[in-house]
Amino acid sequence: MVSTPKAPKAPDPTQTAAAQTATNVDTAIANSGLSYVNQYTPDGSLEYKVTGNQTMTDQNGKTYQIPIRSAYQTYSPENQAIYDQTQQTQLGLSKLANEQTGKISGILGTNVDLSSDNVDKYANDHWQGGFNNQWDRDQKSLDQSLADKGIAMGSEAYSNALRDFSTRKQAASDQYLGDMYSNAQNSILTERNQPLNEISALMSGSQVNQPNYVNSPTTQLPTVDQAGLINENYNQQLGAYNSQTAQSNAAMGGLFGLGGSLLGGWAKGGFAGISDRRLKHDIVRIGEMPSGIPVYEYSYIWGGGRQIGVMADEVERAIPEAVAEGPGGFQMVYYARIH
Template sequence: MVSAPSPPPAPDPKETAAAQTQMNKETAITQYGLNATNQVTPDGSLTYRQIGSWADGTPRYEATQALSDANRRIYDTTRQTQQNLANIGQQQSAKIGNLLNTNFDPSNNDIEGRLWELGRARLDPLQAQQENALRTRLANQGIAPGSAAFEAEMRSFNQGRNDQNNQLLLTGRQQAYNELLTERNQPLNEISALLSGSQVRQPTFASTPQSSVANVDYAGLVNAKHQADLAAWQAEVNSQNAMMGGLFGLGGTLGAAALKFSDPALKTDIEKVGRLDNGLPVYRYRYRAGGPPEIGLMADDVARRRPEAIGRDAEGLMAVDYVKATTSRKGRRNG
């Protein structure tokens, strides 16, 4: 019988994955190269360059930022100023120890006394004027000194005067406390300001270029080719089956007296594809005169095994009687 063509082998998943990985890496390298564009501005420049490769061969890059000459001078001056502030802060920080070793004393009698003196200078005349006005009003109302009404009015006035004095004292106390606290904190604030002005700034870096080139779907392409190979193989099997069916049914189509030219001289692209049960080889071929591929017998093979199935024309070209060639000697057809 005719041997069927072998189906195409399935692609190796490891090889496909490895090839896809390699393509992805090459795409990423291409992406970086396209995006790593050097930049030059009035303030400075940004330059990319390859500095070597990783262990797997992937390129390594670095980005270098450089200031323009004018900006470089400003940068150096700013750095020097910050260094000077840092040096001053270091020198003055020695005073902090002495300051912190001294207990904070919130009492300041001198300030309180001075504030009390200034406050009484304005408050005493005002209170005396208010008291005289009160006494006059009570006399006009006929309320005599020593009476219950008079004592009640004076008691209320004296309480108000006492509250004014206490408020003056409390205000002076708070003012004195704030001044003491400011005096203690001032050196600390100055040193802190110096330190803030000399802080090291975190460097800023340019963003790494981002890729935008799409990866090649190599795995998908391999699978598509495999599916196409399978379809071609199936079509070949179907074609072979159809031609073999035509071969074994050729006798009935041609009739008992019909012959089919099968001389090798008339054929080209001859390829052996199988063998009949009676031993005759089966070939795929084309006629030199043209036409599609066919499957059939060679007249010289039939002449050696079944000479009774061979006929010749006037030029000596051989033809095969497929009925006789494919029929067993006991009368049974092959296939």
């Protein structure tokens, strides 16, 4: 019987991937430890400390403990003192702003009145008195001037001069109120916003500083080429199969290349053909002979299409005299003796 060597078993891709992942994790942890370098400067220091572990599970269910590091920033003693003092100052300003906020709660709940009546009233209340005082002084000056000219009060000349004065005063008043209207609007808004601006100024000096985080080193795990491992495993198996098939074909070709000289001799002895199960594949039982021996459909390993016949080992158990050993140790069946 011809034997063919078995190809080496290809490495299991899952085990290979698991081993590669373990190596990658160990390398990454080592690189991470080398990357986190403590820093010490005159202004302060930065230190990295391991504060815990994170469990990582790979696709094969194996777990790894990945160290978690935290960054700690520390001021120098001088800078720490400045920081503490600044924080106290900002806290005091924040408290003052909070107190002022209670005083303006009523202002925030009231709408700003910029109606014409309110603006005119504001202008009259704040500036009309000064305007009237100026024109009262001008009128006294006019009376004195008319008296010096001998124009008596009640005379036509006096009435005409007073009428002209009143016309100029009214025109000036209209112009004055028009000019003061915009100023009155701005003043109303200023009075409304002043408390808010004061609080804003207090708060601007008491803002909480956001922490400044350093850029932590990053370490990435190398990826495992799982598909490549599987394909490589397949290629190895395919190569082994092709090698095994080639060796088997060569052996069988040499065996059956003996030709009809040997097989023909067996045929002359009444044996119909080689029926060794080891030389057949795709075997399908399709019935049995009258003697009870099963009948199969099959193909020889060297080709030649589908065949119908028996298996020599089964015939040998039932009718030993119908089976004989042929070339290469393969069994032959004498069909005339099994009907």
